[in-house]
Every structure is written in structure tokens, then in C-alpha cells.
Amino acid sequence: MNDKLILLGHGSGGLLSRELLERVFLPHFANGALSPLEDAALLEWPGSSLAFTTDSYVVKPIFFPGGDIGRLAVCGTVNDLAMMGARPLHLGAGFIIEEGLTVEELERVAASMSAAAAEAGVTIVCGDTKVVEKHAADRLFITTSGVGYVPGGITISAANARPGDRVIVSGTVGDHGIAVLSQRQGLHFRTPVISDVAPLKGLVQDMLAASSGIHAMRDPTRGGLATTLNEIANSSRVGIEIEEGNIPVSGAVESACEMLGLDYLYLANEGKLVAMVADGDTERVLSTMRRHAYGRSAGVIGRVTEEHPGRVVMKNRFGVRRVVQVLASDQLPRIC
Amino acid sequence: MNDKLILLGHGSGGLLSRELLERVFLPHFANGALSPLEDAALLEWPGSSLAFTTDSYVVKPIFFPGGDIGRLAVCGTVNDLAMMGARPLHLGAGFIIEEGLTVEELERVAASMSAAAAEAGVTIVCGDTKVVEKHAADRLFITTSGVGYVPGGITISAANARPGDRVIVSGTVGDHGIAVLSQRQGLHFRTPVISDVAPLKGLVQDMLAASSGIHAMRDPTRGGLATTLNEIANSSRVGIEIEEGNIPVSGAVESACEMLGLDYLYLANEGKLVAMVADGDTERVLSTMRRHAYGRSAGVIGRVTEEHPGRVVMKNRFGVRRVVQVLASDQLPRIC
Numbered sequence: 281m282n283d284k285l286i287l288l289g290h291g292s293g294g295l296l297s298r299e300l301l302e303r304v305f306l307p308h309f310a311n312g313a314l315s316p317l318e319d320a321a322l323l324e325w326p327g328s329s330l331a332f333t334t335d336s337y338v339v340k341p342i343f344f345p346g347g348d349i350g351r352l353a354v355c356g357t358v359n360d361l362a363m364m365g366a367r368p369l370h371l372g373a374g375f376i377i378e379e380g381l382t383v384e385e386l387e388r389v390a391a392s393m394s395a396a397a398a399e400a401g402v403t404i405v406c407g408d409t410k411v412v413e414k415h416a417a418d419r420l421f422i423t424t425s426g427v428g429y430v431p432g433g434i435t436i437s438a439a440n441a442r443p444g445d446r447v448i449v450s451g452t453v454g455d456h457g458i459a460v461l462s463q464r465q466g467l468h469f470r471t472p473v474i475s476d477v478a479p480l481k482g483l484v485q486d487m488l489a490a491s492s493g494i495h496a497m498r499d500p501t502r503g504g505l506a507t508t509l510n511e512i513a514n515s516s517r518v519g520i521e522i523e524e525g526n527i528p529v530s531g532a533v534e535s536a537c538e539m540l541g542l543d544y545l546y547l548a549n550e551g552k553l554v555a556m557v558a559d560g561d562t563e564r565v566l567s568t569m570r571r572h573a574y575g576r577s578a579g580v581i582g583r584v585t586e587e588h589p590g591r592v593v594m595k596n597r598f599g600v601r602r603v604v605q606v607l608a609s610d611q612l613p614r615i616c
Numbered sequence: 617m618n619d620k621l622i623l624l625g626h627g628s629g630g631l632l633s634r635e636l637l638e639r640v641f642l643p644h645f646a647n648g649a650l651s652p653l654e655d656a657a658l659l660e661w662p663g664s665s666l667a668f669t670t671d672s673y674v675v676k677p678i679f680f681p682g683g684d685i686g687r688l689a690v691c692g693t694v695n696d697l698a699m700m701g702a703r704p705l706h707l708g709a710g711f712i713i714e715e716g717l718t719v720e721e722l723e724r725v726a727a728s729m730s731a732a733a734a735e736a737g738v739t740i741v742c743g744d745t746k747v748v749e750k751h752a753a754d755r756l757f758i759t760t761s762g763v764g765y766v767p768g769g770i771t772i773s774a775a776n777a778r779p780g781d782r783v784i785v786s787g788t789v790g791d792h793g794i795a796v797l798s799q800r801q802g803l804h805f806r807t808p809v810i811s812d813v814a815p816l817k818g819l820v821q822d823m824l825a826a827s828s829g830i831h832a833m834r835d836p837t838r839g840g841l842a843t844t845l846n847e848i849a850n851s852s853r854v855g856i857e858i859e860e861g862n863i864p865v866s867g868a869v870e871s872a873c874e875m876l877g878l879d880y881l882y883l884a885n886e887g888k889l890v891a892m893v894a895d896g897d898t899e900r901v902l903s904t905m906r907r908h909a910y911g912r913s914a915g916v917i918g919r920v921t922e923e924h925p926g927r928v929v930m931k932n933r934f935g936v937r938r939v940v941q942v943l944a945s946d947q948l949p950r951i952c
Contacts, residue, residue, distance in 0.1 A: 334670075
């Protein structure tokens with residue numbers, strides 16, 4: 281690493297995060313289950329197969345329009361399991377609390393986690409609580425881990441997108457990023473932006489029941505849609521072409537981005553997924569998704585190509601094509 | 617809760633922690649797997665059975681004599697699985713890093729985790745990294761979660777100690793607590809105290825192979841031996857009687873405790889276990905333990921009784937008996 285210190289950008293989910301992973305963690309931890317860098321590890325298990333994942337949540341502030349750190353921590357881990365085609369079953373939760381957080385706030389977070397877990401049909405089966413002094417943490421951090429059952433025959437993977445696949449996104453992008461930012465900075469938009477944080481277990485189960493042609497799925501969280509598409513293009517060694525005009529984005533998010541100089545392609549989403557689906561199954565998958573509350577505005581935004589493997593190219597409204605890069609550092613630290 | 621704010625003592629592993637759990641978390645999260653409050657949740661799994669656990673580590677400082685936060689995070693989670701009789705297999709790790717930590721320090725921690733995982737025969741299969749601003753965390757927090765395979769016929773539980781069982785401890789107590797404290801405060805003892813942090817998977821496998829009469833096991837971490845014995849007495853609705861003179865404690869730890877006014881019964885251990893073993897199997901289990909590097913000074917410190925259920929009573933060197941209470945608040949915050 282050129283830098284000798286860890287910087288905020290190392291937590292962005294973008295290039296610097298990737299560098300940290302490749303230079304510091306992978307040399308020590310590399311193994312067959314970790315190294316594919318999927319959303320969850322797939323493990324052989326006596327008599328069955330197991331998906332296992334973990335994520336830490338440090339979102340600031342801990343309450344924001346449409347959610348809170350508890351709902352985020354449950355949904356994020358549920359979604360990471362669902363993206364592998366696993367059926368999320370059980371969660372663990374580690375709480376790191378700054379001394380002085382009110383018990384009432386912690387209770388609101390616990391209640392929110394419980395509601396999100398019930399909605400996702402998972403149970404929180406283990407946990408731990410640590411308390412640190414004032415200024416040794418920022419109010420509350422939660423690390424959730426999750427286990428899910430992987431039915432036989434599931435081969436969904438970020439490395440499995442194929443030329444000809446259609447690229448589906450389940451709804452509008454950028455809502456979570458703008459919702460958290462507006463709360464943090466005290467910004468008020470004419471139409472308030474609400475986080476999309478939601479568990480996608482049900483939506484994914486419906487999609488899997490409708491089609492065996494879903495090759496890759498991922499939830500575009502840190503780093504946004506742009507970074508997620510680049511990860512899939514890289515892992516699958518395919519090109520991806522998207523059309524800017526087809527990407528669903530709300531008017532409020534679009535104006536907020538213009539005002540703040542942000543690009544919604546890089547904003548975090550917490551209740552959306554991207555799927556690479558065999559061309560022939562696209563309509564069936566889309567209509568299934570649109571019947572689900574979390575997939576109503578699902579649409580096709582592009583296709584997978586043999587050309588320019590590892591690259592994501594976007595055609596804008598004027599027909600001009602440009603390469604969509606991975607997020608280099610951080611647009612918005614502590615977004616999740 | 618009488619207090620409206622979260623206090624350091626809520627993270628002690630003692631009475632206040634228990635109160636937080638019972639008043640805030642359990643009302644929202646209660647379910648059959650969580651509510652027994654074991655070291656790991658036991659889950660039914662298609663074709664087999666699964667143990668699942670998570671713990672956050674906030675030890676200060678992150679490097680201490682005999683170990684570091686990385687080794688602690690791996691061993692703590694491996695040991696929580698082993699205490700349930702599970703075979704620990706895979707770990708996940710969530711890193712929360714304060715901006716400005718050096719890459720070299722993070723690499724030392726990763727190398728140490730890798731070595732501890734190799735020693736324990738587990739692989740780190742998933743992970744996540746978040747970075748927060750200066751003063752929003754204290755250098756580095758790690759949350760590990762783990763999954764283990766539970767062989768058929770295993771019924772080890774803190775609720776399963778039986779009158780007549782012998783109480784075995786695997787070695788000296790208090791080493792981790794004093795090692796971390798001495799590093800934190802810059803104390804120097806004539807004989808340096810080294811943390812006992814170690815993975816107990818191998819020791820436990822040997823014990824399980826030697827006897828089917830191991831009824832309960834736990835690693836006495838936060839809250840120490842006193843709190844762990846109280847938890848077992850409570851869960852099993854039995855009494856426990858221990859003899860002070862039989863508790864293994866090093867001379868250095870004993871003098872440090874006298875000097876600092878600490879009680880080694882409440883100091884954290886990170887490479888020790890307590891086991892409740894059927895009387896007839898005690899000698900076989902003990903001799904097995906003493907052949908293992910992490911059980912050389914294992915000994916019997918007491919017995920399980922029908923009398924005074926839920927209470928731990930200690931006879932001191934002068935034959936005087938007193939009740940050993942649960943840790944009320946914190947002797948040493950951020951010990952793990």
C-alpha cells in the first residue's frame with residue numbers, strides 16, 4: 281500500500297477497500313470459501329450446504345428517514361445471504377455501544393431489528409454486547425452475521441453472468457444514500473427521500489421459483505450500482521452495457537444529486553438488487569418481481585456482452601457511451 | 617432499568633449486562649435458540665446440526681503480552697463453539713477501524729488471526745471492513761462469528777450440570793485480565809504476566825473423546841470464574857461448592873491482585889475452561905487434559921450439589937465459607 285495509514289476511503293467499498301482486502305487481508309486469510317469474495321461464503325456442511333456472511337454497520341446518524349441502524353443491520357445480512365440464492369434462517373448480532381447512549385434509543389433499535397427479522401422470517405439466535413467509554417465509539421455499531429440454507433442446484437454467483445443475459449435492477453437507485461445524507465446534514469428536499477432499506481428474502485424466493493435462469497445477483501450497497509456492476513463484470517469476465525435512460529431513479533434523488541454534485545450510480549442502496557438473467561426468462565422474472573412490494577419498479581437496464589470483459593459501459597440519453605468506473609474513494613462515508 | 621443511560625458496567629458481563637439483556641434485548645429477540653443464553657446457539661439444520669455464535673472485541677490496548685485483538689477474536693469465538701461440544705469450522709470477521717490506524721498494525725492483527733485460525737483448524741470465510749473518522753472508534757474493533765458442526769448425541773449445556781459432578785478448571789485463572797491491565801497501565805511486575813489467550817478446540821475434542829460424562833462447559837471470560845460458575849449454577853438449578861485453595865493461580869497474578877485490590881475470581885480468562893464432569897469420569901478427563909498443552913495444570917476445584925441451588929459457595933484456606941456473587945459492575949472495562 282502506498283499509504284501507511286488507514287483512511288476513510290478504505291471503508292468505501294470502492295477501489296481503496298479492494299486494495300486493503302487484496303494487500304492486507306487476503307494474503308493471510310485466502311481460502312476456497314473466502315477468495316471468491318461473494319456476498320456470503322458457501323460452505324459444505326454434513327448433509328446439506330450452508331451460506332455464511334457477516335457485515336459491520338456504522339451508519340451515521342443511527343436513525344434516518346425510513347430506517348435505523350438496526351433495520352439496516354438485519355436487512356443487510358439477510359440480503360447478502362439471499363443474493364447467493366440461500367434461504368436466510370438465523371442471525372447473530374454484536375453490539376458495540378458508546379457509554380451514554382440512552383436505553384430508550386437502544387430499545388428502539390432492538391424493536392426495529394425484531395420487526396425486520398420477523399418481516400424477513402429469520403430469528404436472531406446469538407449476540408454480544410460491549411460498552412466502551414465516551415468518544416471511544418460513535419453511539420452504536422452493530423455487526424450482524426447470518427446463516428442460510430442453500431438448496432441443491434443453486435449456482436448463483438457474481439462469477440456466473442453470461443453474455444446475452446439481461447441486467448435487471450429491482451427498483452429506484454440512490455434512495456438510501458440521499459436519505460442518510462439529508463438526515464446527517466439537516467437538508468430538506470421538497471419531496472423527502474426515504475431509505476429503501478428492506479429485506480429481499482421474499483422477492484428473491486419468488487424470483488428463484490419463477491426461473492432457473494438467474495445467473496448472478498447482488499445488492500448494490502456501498503459503492504452503489506456502478507461498483508456492483510463492475511464487480512460482476514470482473515468476476516464473470518464479461519462486459520456489461522447499460523442505458524442511463526433505463527435506470528430507475530426518483531425525481532427527488534435526481535434533483536438532490538444535481539444540487540449536491542453526487543452521482544446516483546455510486547450511492548448506496550439497501551433494499552435493491554441487480555440480477556443477471558437469461559434472456560428468455562427476463563419477462564417472466566420481471567413480471568414476478570413487479571408483483572412483489574420490493575420489486576414494483578423493476579426494469580431491464582442493460583445486457584451482458586462478450587465485448588470489453590471486466591468493463592461496464594453506459595450509453596447516456598444522447599447516445600454517448602462512457603466507461604463506468606469503480607468508486608475510487610468515498611462519496612459518503614458511514615452510509616451503512 | 618433504573619438508569620436511563622448505558623454505562624460501562626453494562627458491558628461487564630456481570631449483573632448490569634444481564635439486566636440489559638433481560639430488559640432490552642430478550643423482550644424483542646426471545647426465541648428457542650437464543651433464550652437459553654448459551655455460548656453458542658444450537659440450530660437444527662437439514663441433515664445435521666449447527667452451532668452459531670458471535671462476539672465483539674474492543675480490548676484496549678489492541679496488543680498486549682501474549683496476544684492481540686486478532687488472536688483474541690479468533691480464540692474467543694472458537695472457544696464459544698467448543699464449549700457447546702461443537703467442532704468449530706468457519707469464522708467470519710467484521711472490522712471497524714478508526715481512521716489513522718497504521719496499515720502495519722492491521723497487518724500484524726491479520727497475521728495473528730491467521731495463525732490462531734490455523735492453530736484452531738478453522739478458516740475465515742467471510743468478512744467486512746468499515747472505517748470511521750478519528751475519535752469515532754478506538755483504533756480497532758473486531759466482531760467474529762463462527763459456525764461449528766455438532767455431532768449427534770452431544771448434550772453439553774450450562775443447564776446440564778448435575779449434583780455429584782466434579783468442577784474442573786483447565787489451568788490458572790486471571791492471567792488475561794492482569795496481562796491486559798499491566799499493558800494498559802504501564803505496570804511492571806517482577807514476573808511478567810502473559811495472557812492465556814488460546815483456542816481450546818483441541819483440548820475439548822480430547823476431553824469429549826475420553827468421556828461422555830462431560831455435562832457442562834464454559835470459558836470464564838468477562839466476569840471471570842465467579843460469574844461463569846454462577847451462570848452454570850443458575851441455568852442448571854444446582855449449587856456449586858469450590859475450595860479456594862484448589863483454584864490454580866500463578867504467584868504473579870496473585871501478587872498483582874493483592875497490590876491492585878483485584879479479585880482473580882472475577883478476572884477474564886481467554887484460554888481456560890470450566891467443566892462439570894460425572895464423578896466417575898473425573899480422573900480420566902483430568903489425565904487427558906493434563907496431556908494437552910492448554911490443560912497441563914488442570915485440576916478439580918469443587919463439586920456440584922443439590923443444596924443451595926443457584927448459589928456458588930467457596931470455602932477459604934481457613935475453612936470459612938462464603939457466597940461467591942456474580943460480578944456487579946466492571947472491575948476492568950474493555951478486557952476483551
